[in-house]
Structures are given as C-alpha cells and as structure tokens.
Amino acid sequence: MRDIAYYDMRAFLLERQIDNTATFRLNELAEKWACSDKNVKRKLKKYQELEFCQYQPGQGRGNASKITFAQSFQSEIEDFIRTAVEQENLDKLLGLLQFNIPREWFSSVSSEMNELFGLHTEKGDQDILRLVIARPFSILDPLHTSINMESSLLLQLGDPLVRFDTTTNTVMPCIAHHWKAEHNSTVWTFHIRKGIRFHHGRTLTSTDVYQTLEKAMQKGTVTHWYLKDIARIELPSETKITIHLHTPNPFFIRYLCLGSLVILPHDVPFDEYKWTSTGAFKLTKRSSQKLILEAFDDHFLERPFLDRIEFWLVKDQKNPVITVTNMGNADNTDYTDHATKDYGVNIVTFNFKHCTFAHHRAFREAFYHLLDPQKMLHDLENDEESEASSYFFHKSSPQKRDSSKITALLKSAHYNGETLRFAILSHAKTIRQGRWVVARAAEFGISLDLQIIDISSEFYQAKWEDIDINMGADVPSSDIEIAFMDFYGNPNLAP
Secondary structure, eight states: OOOHHHHHHHHHHGGGOBTTEEEEOHHHHHHHHTSOHHHHHHHHHHHHHTTSEEEEOOSSTTOOEEEEESSOHHHHHHHHHHHHHHTTOHHHHHHHTTSOOOGGGGGGGHHHHHHTSEEEEETTTEEEEEEEESSOOOOOOTTTOOOHHHHHHHHHHOOOSEEEETTTTEEEESSEEEEEEETTTTEEEEEEOTTOBOTTSOBOOHHHHHHHHHHHTSTTSTTTTTSTTEEEEEEEETTEEEEEESSOOTTHHHHTTSGGGOOOOTTSOOOTTSOOSSOSEEEEEEOSSEEEEEEOTTOSSOOOSOSEEEEEEOOOOSSOSOOOOSSSOTTOOSOOOOOOOOOOEEEEEEOTTTOGGGGSHHHHHHHHHHOOHHHHHHHTTOOSOOOOSSSSGGGOOOOOOOGGGHHHHHHHTTOOSOEEEEEEESOHHHHHHHHHHHHHHHTTTOEEEEEEEOTTTTTTTSOGGGOSEEEEEEOOOSOHHHHHHHHHHOTTSOO
C-alpha cells in the first residue's frame, strides 16, 4: 500500500493531470509535504523504484518537473480503500478523506466504510461506538470552553457537584449526595459522597471542590459570571463544603450543574490532553484526527454501557462519504436511536465599538429587511430549519420583511457602500448562509468582506473587536433556562 504522502501528492496534482501525467515544481511539493527540496527528490525516487511512477526532473533552475503515474488515480484510490476497509485501518482511511478527492470514487465501497462506524461489539464483548465529527475539538478546559460540543464532552469526563435532570426539570445528587439552602438562599451546604475516585486513583475531598470553585471564580473565565455572588467558602470537613453568597439566589444551585464546573483534582496540574477528573469516561487518546474515551470502571455512579467511544475527524463533509445512519446492527434491540429537536437560534450581532453605522437604527432596520429567513431557506433549499422570532422554536412565527424599504433606510443611515467586515464560523452550513448574506447585501449596495473564523483553531483567538458584523449561532445547554439567561446575560458572549 502506498503511503499517505503519495495520495496527498496525487490529490494535489489531480486538476493539472493529463493522461496520468502532471507537471510541478519541487518547491510546491516541498510546501505540501513540509520538507526540503532534497527530501522531495528522495521521496520521488523511492516511488519510482517501487514502480508507482516515472519522475523527470526539470532541466535548469526553476523549470517544471514532470511525473507520469503507472495507474489512474481512481483505481489507486479504490484499491487503497478496499485494503483499508478489510484491515479496518481507520487512521489511513480517514486520512485519505481529508484530501480533495472526488467523492464519487468512494461510492463502490461506501457501505463497507459505513459498517466500520456506529455501534459495534468486538472481541471480549467490548461495546464500541464510532462517530464522525466535522471539525476537531477545540479547547477542553472547563474554565475557557464556550462551545456546546466541547461543553457536552466535559460532562462525560468529569462530574459537577449536582446534575440537572432535563426529564424531570429537577436538580439531582452527583458528587454531593445532599445539600441544604439556608438564610434566604444565601448559605448553601453540600455533603460530599465518600469514596469517589479520580481517574488517577486518589479519593475526592472538599478541598478539590473548593479549589475548583476558586479557579472558576477568577475573572477571565467563562464561569466567573455564574459565581460572582460568592462571598466566601468554608470547609467544615473533608466531606462538607459551605458556600456563602452576597445576595439571596435560589437559582444558584442550577449553576453548579454546568459542565464547566466539573470537579478537578487539586493535586494534578490541568492538561486538556491528559484529562483527570471523576467522569464516567477517561480520555485515553487525543490527536488531530481522533479522540478516544474509555469507560472508567471505578466511576462512583452507574458504569457506562459503552466500553469505548471514538470520535473520528472528517473535515470536508459537504458531500459526505460516511453517513452513520444507525447505531450498528439493525437486529440489535439493546440500543435504540433517539432524536430530539434542538433549541437555539442563528443570530446577527453588530459591533457598536467598531461599526459606526450600527448606531443608526435605520441601518439595523435595513439589515432586518435584508435578512429574510424565508428567502434564505428557500434559496439554500434548507427544509431542516425554520424562522426564529423567539429563542424558543415553539414560540416562533414568520415575520414580515419588506425589501423595498432597504435603500431608503441605508440613505437615512448615511451609508454609501463602505466595506464592512462580516464574520461567520467555519461550519459548512454557516458558510453557505454567510455567502448568501454577502450576495444578498450586494444587491442593495452593501459591501461585506466575508471573514471565516475557524471554530476549532481561531474561535478564541480571533480579533472580534475588528469585526463590524458577526453571524453566529447559539446552541444551548440541556438546561434551557440557564441557556436563556446565558444568551442575554453572559458577558463572555459576543455583544
């Protein structure tokens, strides 16, 4: 089997290839493979010795080289996929999917590829769930995580003091088995279970809870605004902790259910690649391509049914090759699929500190008429979403837009075609919507410079203060009331 660098080269040269022959310059492959020109020559010589191709160096400095391949790229890809599927070599298989290769070439083996994903029972009666994700996980630090997918993962890796049960809308015991609110909900006392073990083996005590809350209270964390009412914390014993608030807050206990407040050990420096907590799953591997969780046998509550969960990255899913449509064997009645309709909204926000036009009500109103959800959904052939006039989908209804008002409103706001920086996140669906907005705005003379922010690598580092208009989405946590408060009150969110 050829190495992954070979297929990377072939995908790179595919558009310029004629009859299995393509021209290139050494520095192009050096950049693609992140190596020197000398190493490029060495690789090409090796491929030639293996009779994969014939390499003809360019004559003279800077002249193009020529390569002729022994087989068509499509036949090589099909052979590669069949071998990888037979060997269940997911690393190589999904590595191939990162390249710009026609998706129809995968069609002959797509069913075999799909069978590698979903729910499986393997040797030793191990129940393994393999899932495909469209982007790598970003920050897994509870104090700085503000993306829903990552926040949900935190509750698998760790446990908070208490948990919120969405089926009964009640707070349930977790690390604390009992609690009491006194003095008009200004004093909260929690009794901690004995014998809770961290992944590294030590038993949890009230000191771990105290240290977790102390760090979460610091300014600059995503948790600071939830805990700003804490006046002081007392530790009467290793299994008891008392929290004093400045003001009465009967809702305070709901904050303690959040994934960003899972309890961490005070004696282990935090490392998001070597997660240590008390969760039902342990993080056993995290790379750019995959993340693997394994069941924690010593979890103080019920052991997970699954022995391992694997998240595999396939970035380009505009035309998905892998579509996990079931949880494994259709005859397996131990597990059932369950789908729910999510809350959440797509939103457009204006940066009043950078976009001077946003101060004009007329400009914002022009954008309201411009952003016609019904037209967007129709143009993009999107029948999965609906127009939001409320944070709650069951309270939303279509709103009237009138595009004939836009020109007059822009004139009233003294807007004369100035270019504005318009930011969106790097979800495939959001990119399509963002491009629609740019094109729609151009119809009325509004110039938008589209800035695509990579949600995995740039979300926390992007210079949001330089953005004029931002289009994003709010995907709430399972506690919808906390999420609603967060949407309007969290100072960490976009203004």
